[in-house]
Amino acid sequence: MNKRRKYLLAAGLLLLAALGTVLLRPDGADVPTEFISVGRLAVVQPDYHDCVIPPNIAPLRFVVHEPGSRYVARLCGAAGQPVVVRSDDGAVYWPVKQWHNLLRANRGTTLQVELYARAEDGQWQRFDDLALHVAPEDIDPYVVYRRIRPAHNYYTQMGTYQRDLSTYVETPLLSSDAHSGRCANCHTFPARKPELMVLHYRGQQGNGMLLLRDGEISRVDTRTALFPGWGGYSSWHPDGQVLAMSFNRLALFHHEVGESREVFDYDSDLGLYDMETGQLTAPLQIAHPNWLETFPWFAPDGKYLYFVRAPKRWTGNIRGKLMPPVWQEVQYDLVRVAYDRQDNQVGEPETLLAAARAGGSVSHPRVSPDGRVLSFCLHRWGSFPPFQPQCDLYFMDLDTRRFWPVECNSPQTDSYHSWSSNGRWIIFASKRDDGLFTRLYISYIDQQYRAHKPLVLPQEDPRYYEHNLRLFNAPEFLVRRVPARERAFSRALVNARKQQATLAGPHPVVQALFPEPTANDALLRSYYEQLLAEPDNGEFYFRAAREFHARGQHQQAAIAYRRAIELAAEDQPWRLEALERLAWILATHPSQELRDGRQALLMAQMACQTGPRVPAENLSTLAAAYAECGQFADAIKMARRAEREALAAGQMELVRRIRRQLECYLSEQPLREP
């Protein structure tokens, strides 16, 4: 052996010896034996003290925020080998393998974390032990979530990721690196099984839905006559053949004080998409033109479809122009309909929790895997809880309809929750740390459906959340890995087979207009056939509306006028008349259910934007709307102006009618006309 090799051998042996010293050091060798007890808990971030933790969770690493030059942490339980970690900067990195061994050995018991810090004078201090309660039940091994910037209008830095909960391994499913300019939206799996998955996307290069099925990814264009936009929130029927999805027309607004953002849902409906046939059905019970329906969720047995809905109290395609004046009053009820998979039929809506009773707006209903409890978000208004600090999670006992706030709520937003497959864990997005960044929290749900102190999703770097500028949301548990990788998803965005969804049966508005067969009425029959053939033709709706109005069928007339206005271009000659007629119905109809003064006023004001000369009918309608809103002075003023215009135009019959109306207003009575 030459000299060089001898040196190499010696160096190798030294290295091995050094490694052996480090790795095979006897347990507890560095745990201080002499120390002063501080008598309080150490300040640690993230705070895992007293949490109930899953036995298969990745090591809960944390940082000790106590002054000291050296730190020692010892994790021990009734069984198993204790784990000792030393640190110079307070960051406690539990080794993965030893952590898992210890947790497995202590399932259902409590672990203690002994914390020591060496003060500047060299004296060791011992803090009170942190307690980690190991639950008997495992958590699902994977979670899929979306990670985005606080603002995400350009879709540049966002993605959907899959995280292994027993390690820290995170793999992208679709990230902005691969699909810049696209927004990865909600992702849904049937009963937490990843073999079936939908992922909605939108952006500059196209919108749609990616469908992972049998290991193959295809695209679905969900635009149909039902809705010009793309699918949003969705839920799988347990048989994996039907997907309930919402179609929402959302707009982002900004407050000048407080929480800066606000999302408003102008219009939404639900549809049931059949995977086999590619057909979308939208029964009136879940896609009524007078209601905003969203957040569908199938019961675990598939017999009920849960969703939330609110009355739609505005008309017209006003997206991006202005918020309806009633936007803060929009509150959603919790509703369900029975679902017959065999016939693909839904029953009548059953209100489980009215917004008035709940004291706020309900969203995100999710049924626990055993079907006994329904969880939901409750917030002040609208259907977008992430921007409402008051949003909390609630549980509802589906037998008794009793509902209560979940114990793990915080003063900040808690939303976007998901149940684990054994029903013992929920994961949710919370802004509790700083009011801005949503982090994922996991809470144990015991047999009595009490939630325990939640723990933040553990990260490999214990300082991760101190300098992470991205939000986590839409978490969904999975029992297995998603059987496709990012490359496949990003390629599918561009060149996967595309399936076009088609609307089966009449449009919901047509269903609402013609609830009964029209075989005996040739005129209505002709309207029905026209609308069946062209459900997006506003003029057909306008004609039908006039007919309904003339026949005194005001409910149908109002629906048809609304639809006509929504479809009308700004310069459609009949648009103003439709606005005026609808405003008249809303302002003067005897039925309180149909009447809506503020909406009538808005419609009437729009109808009067005809230039310097406004027709007397429109002014008269505006007067009626003012009166319905209780603004009698304006009503009188407007009625007199209408009278002048009618006189000038020689419309004597109208003059007489206006004078009768004026009498009502002078006596501070709103007008009521059948």
Added chain:
Amino acid sequence: MPGEHLCGGGHTAARGLLDCARGRTSGLSTLLVQSATSITHICPPQIASTIFRAIILALLAAGLYWHLRVNVHPQLVYYADGITTASGRAVGIPVFVRGTEFRAGFFRRPGGPVEYCAAAIAQLCYYPCAGPAMLTACVVLLYGASVFLFRGIGFTNGWLWALAPWSALVWNYNRYVLPIDSALAIASNLLFGCAYLLLAGSSSRAVAALLLPSAILVSYLLTGPAAMLLAGTCVLWELFARRSYLVAGAGLATAIFLPALCGWWLQLVPTWNYREQKAICPWLPAANAPQLALYGVLLGMVLVRCCVAAAARWYPWTTEHAGRRLAGLSRAGCHAAAVCLMLTASVAIALGTLDRQLRWTLQLNYLARTEQWAELLERLEGYPAELYTASLSCDVCRALYETGRLGSDLFRYPQQPDALFQRGQKGAFVRGSGDVLFLLGCVNEAEHVAHEYLEVHGERPEILRLLARIHLSKGNATAARVFLNVLRNDLIHGDWADAYLQRLAANPADAEDPLVRAARANMPLHDRLAEQATAEDVLAALLESNPANRMAAEYLVAHCLLTRQPDKLAQYFQRFQQLRSCTQPEALPPLWAEALVWSSYRPARGQPVGPAEMVHPRIVQQVHEAAQLARQYSHDREALDAELAQRFPYSFSRYLLTGRSGAQQ
């Protein structure tokens, strides 16, 4: 044979220079001649040529450093994020923060390691000395690697030809493209290529056939698609010069299938911009064309050399013919001419390709970002009106406000109605808008703009600082800390963030930051939806909330002026009067006075709110004259503008009547 003429190349060149320059007795030539003479007399020829080359290169490097320091100013690029050139190319340096998460983002894709290193050293551009030094070092590194490669493939005078990629890189710098990642990637690949040529030359073809794919693989992982340069070079060389078809085939197959294999199997794909611009369509006129030129120059030179080698091998008569043609020329003369030509070309490229227009734009941006407002206004003189962007207009108004000239010099510069600030999504592309909104007190709107800016441009130090202040103003110190923690990982601004965090720990309310206190004092009291409020509504509401908000008051006046609403100004006048104590005619800013006169001058309008004696008679006279001119040229707007530009060039009257401001075009 490779390297045949390398040793004597520089020496021959030195002698050639001597021959050429003997007829002249002054200037650089004389200096070079004298140096060369003394060197060749003192040292053996080989060492003399090396020293001669070293001197020339050191001079070139020193000259480049001087050029970068004095002419290019890399510091301008450091502050330039968000600025795009006319061709749509974004100017700026990459984001870099310390930390595992940021690093991990790079190290999980091919080319990431080089991009990471490039992002780190690009931060040196912040410093006026270190930036040019770093860029010079990049050039020298690229040059060295090119020399090695050219030697390896048998270029005679490789040291001279390597000035071609040198010049290409300097051309990039002159266009304010700092392709540090490309330079590092190319240099790495060239060095890999040299190593391969050295090893392959002494190995069997079977070993070479294994070596080349391995080199390409390692290079691909480290440098990304730039590995195709290595592959191209080596494959061409194997194919044409060594005729090793097996090795060339192995290299070619690796180059073709490696990216696909990495993508499909290992999920390793370069960043999307690489795929879209650099790798897939390098031949298209992309925004990063200057960077692509680097690759083009290198590959072109390798290709030429390979063709020459192939021609010499397969068609020997071509070289014989060329040899006969060149026989009449002196070898030393050719070398000297080549040296002079290359040096002249390098210097000419360095000095002649500087994009002065872009430099001006970047200088203005730099002055605005560093809040040198008076200098900004001074430097704006003569800046073409057509180059004014929303961002620059916003900065100009801010500079005028900060220097107290908003009421007098607003129309000295080209203006537009929404010049004061941009709100909503548009604001994300206007660098100063978030700052202005924050200073005004529109904290929520500033937050919105800043978050969108963060989304578009990444974790830039200034935006992190602004976001920290915004959230602190809103009483959310915890969120502010997150931004400061990120800023603490910035190589340059980390100390500032550290100090701020310490102050925040001591005083969690406002960290003793006057800007935070001011923003809190100026914040609106009543909520509403920003989309339903105009800029005027916003400014008026800010004044309602805090009547002492001077910036809001002056901006509101400026808004009235810019939107040509003198009546509105008259309406708000009393509030401004309180703020500026305008009790004397001299104290009233001339543009305000003009607007007040206009508000009363036009028929069917009310009297100005301000007392009449406050407006200087000269202003009144000016308005009357402008009105007369307007009547006179009522059908000829161009003539009216010409006349007004001549008589009252920077007046409100001209802007009101013609919508134009600034110097006449």
